[in-house]
Amino acid sequence: MSDAIKSVDGAASLLDGKAAAALIDSRAQAGVEALSGPLGRAPCLAVVLVGEDPASHVYVRNKVKRTEASGMRSIEIKKPADLSEDALVAIVEDLNADPGVDGILVQMPLPDHIDSRRVIETIDPDKDVDGLTAASAGRLVQGAPGLRPCTPSGCVWLAREALGDLSGLHVVVIGRSILVGKPAGLLFLEQNCTVTLAHSRTKDLPGLCASADILVAAVGRPEMVKGEWIKPGATVLDVGINRIDAPERGEGKTRLVGDVNFEQAAQKAAFITPVPGGVGPMTIGFLLVNTVRAAAARAGLDYPAAVADL
């Protein structure tokens, strides 16, 4: 059994995102080693963070740490929350123009006064390691080569690790964000799945979910998906990361939960991702992989074998 799958007596097997991400990171590292010779330098990822959101600071710190651990060069640009939109666009344009930068990521969410779509569209699509520009989305829709969004790539990787060939399986994705829901639907379609994109206005959501072989929950509503929504033997991928009060742990304490009621769903599913330690860690793994891929493509080279088949 794969290191990423942990069997549990009498309940669903756990899809261990931390173990899986360690494997993806090691592939990225092997890609860096293979590419640094022909490139004459290490691939480089630039991360731009605006504002003081504590969770974003944690995510960016982890991105920098894992980028450097993989042997890549990391550039971190941190700006205060009152940075103007024009100033942020200028930062991205400078990174576009820098031939030593292979990947650019602007951490989301941005402060309310900044139009995130304008900022994202400023990123050179060849450096769009988040896969969020209209050009990257268009390439995904067309099935053309390009950089795919990281969290949905992690979902597909985990599902394939658990189930192998996904052809013909019914995937229900709850959520239609450009970061997760929509690209997840398209990536599972690329795997020959039958995909239903569900959202807040979907009728009979519990009934629809109960028809899913693979259920992807990406709505941002704590424990919304109940055990009785899960088809017996299904694979459940929980993308939600919600911090809720946990008075049982002491006054003022909190804990992280997903969009799925884990205890209930684990009694019905065959495979399930926990929160934390499930889909979340895969996001940074695929960011590293995308940076290696971007560096290769920009230099006119094939993807290194270590990151070609993920």
Ligand SMILES: Nc1nc2c(c(=O)[nH]1)N[C@@H](CN(C=O)c1ccc(C(=O)N[C@@H](CCC(=O)O)C(=O)O)cc1)CN2
């Ligand atoms: N430009 C982007 N912004 C954001 C993205 C993104 O992919 N690109 N995704 C999220 C945040 N994110 C990465 O940026 C991210 C979220 C969660 C995790 C993760 O490993 N989570 C842990 C729990 C961490 C915690 O304790 O809070 C887990 O699930 O185990 C990594 C990256 C929004 N913004």
